[in-house]
Amino acid sequence: MNLPKVQSIPIRWPRTVERLVVGRETSDGAGVRLTRVLTGGELQRRLDPFLMLDAFGSDDPDDYIAGFPDHPHRGFETITYMLAGRMRHRDSAGHEGLLENGGVQWMTAGRGVIHSEIPEQEDGVMEGFQLWLNLPARDKMCAPWYCDFAAAELPHFVTAAGVDVTVIAGESNGVKGAVTRAATAPLYLDLHLPAGASFTQALVTEHNAFVYVYSGMAKIAGEIVPMQRMAILANDPKADGVIVEASEETRVLLVAGRPLGEPIVQYGPFVMNTQQEIHQALADQRDGRLA
Ligand code: MN
16 A cells, blocks of 8 residues: 655644653443553543553563443543454444454443443454543534544555554544544544654643553653653743654554543543533432433
């Protein structure tokens, strides 16, 4: 395949690293081992509109085989990016899909879905990410929406420096992503940098942004970001973007979005604006009105 070579847009004042975050080992669903990189609480407010980032990766089926049986969501969107493996999704809105190597599933829970995410492999590596993106208050009770993108359907380009870029959401160097969202304007890039390469991305100053290094080692504004670290990028009013450099072969996620600035009240798989709305979600789940 002949991919277009894209000349990166120059950045005059790159963002610096505000701090590095180490993920927390945990398990979820029916015992899937994962690393919660973006946890709740204070990080959730700092990285508004992003609520959670889980990284999973194992070649031991015991770590993933049970998957995530039926469970509900309301009030936000889940974006699952599967680097390796096969996962079957089914939900109460009648959607079904198989998520495979390099594919993305974008699900808007809106007023509610009950879904399952179950591996369709008994051995081998399963590796990927699930990012939770908040919905603005006015959209939290919207109709559920769902779309699967196979790897070949995701917008993709290579820069002059040889950086391989998959544009899951937003826009990078003139290439539009698979999904755009007006309220939160999410940018979600997967970058594969060869040794010695650098990548520049324009970012709106007010948008919150982070980089997660899942392979190799990155350098941002002189700061080393080791593997399995999330670098929160400072919202310097002068800054117009970010420059990611790699001295060895490196793979990172670059994520940014417009903060909603609304109250966040989370109870497990429900993310609303008020405690009252959480009580309503629990009552709706109990009475079978959630989906
Ligand atoms: Mn789920």
